[in-house]
Amino acid sequence: MDNNNGIIPGFDNDKDDSLTISLRKAEGVPHGMFIYLSGYIDTYNSSFFQKQIQKVMDAGFINLIFNCSSLNYVSSTGIGSFTVFLKVVKPKGGDVILLEIQPKVYEVFQLLGFSQFFNIKSTADEAIAYFNNGGTDSGSSVFPLVISCLVCNKKLRATKSGRFRCSGCRSILAINEMGEVSLG
Known part of the structure; x- marks a missing residue:
């Protein structure tokens, strides 16, 4: 996944040792992007995180699927960053999905009362199905x-x-x- 600059020119120009972000277009999801996060998000690197995801949104991607399987920690400031993304993409018809979120990271969302605002899925297939069903979950x-x-x-x-x-x-x-x- 070293082709971030091929997807969004200049994306890899900025780096942060505590957070690695990799991109992959979400095939079959209009304006969709898989965003793979590795490391942690806290007060010190949240501005880097927001700046990088702003590049994704500026490139027209409004259906954001964050794969959090390698995200070890998120502070309240990091959760605030996800909230900002949601507020930007929702009015444009987009959405944010958190995928494969670690239990200890999910507990921070839950404790702060933010788990109710975010769409959390277990698999990429569930995320794609959500977007393909017009932003609603299928099944019973x-x-x-x-x-x-x-x-x-x-x-x-x-x-x-x-x-x-x-x-x-x-x-x-x-x-x-x-x-x-x-x-x-």
């Missing part, structure tokens, strides 16, 4: 789902089954594939 899944915390009654949005931390009382909740909630 009950997700996304709004649940109430069993401890504090706070309303929470779950995008998939699994274990989550309530952003209100910090209790751990488990949600199964049917959308049933238990303490977990």
Whole structure:
């Protein structure tokens, strides 16, 4: 994936030792780009991250699929960067998908209450299917789902089954594939 400059001229002119960004056009997704992140995003490198992804959006790519499988850490500043991208592409008919997100990174999104704003998928095929279905999930899944915390009654949005931390009382909740909630 050393052809970033071939996709977006000048993309690789700037580097950061803590974050590597690789690009691949998302075949079959209009204005789609896979963005592979490796390393971490924090206060010190978030401006680099935002500047690089701005280059992607300036090149006309508004359906952004971030592969986070090699992303080890995201600070609240890094999450703010993802929020900026979402605010830029949504009015243009685009969207942001986070793919293969690590559990410890997902927990930061969950703790800060941002997991409800982002589309999180497990595979590239799910991401492509989402865009090919006009930005909606196909199938009979009950997700996304709004649940109430069993401890504090706070309303929470779950995008998939699994274990989550309530952003209100910090209790751990488990949600199964049917959308049933238990303490977990």
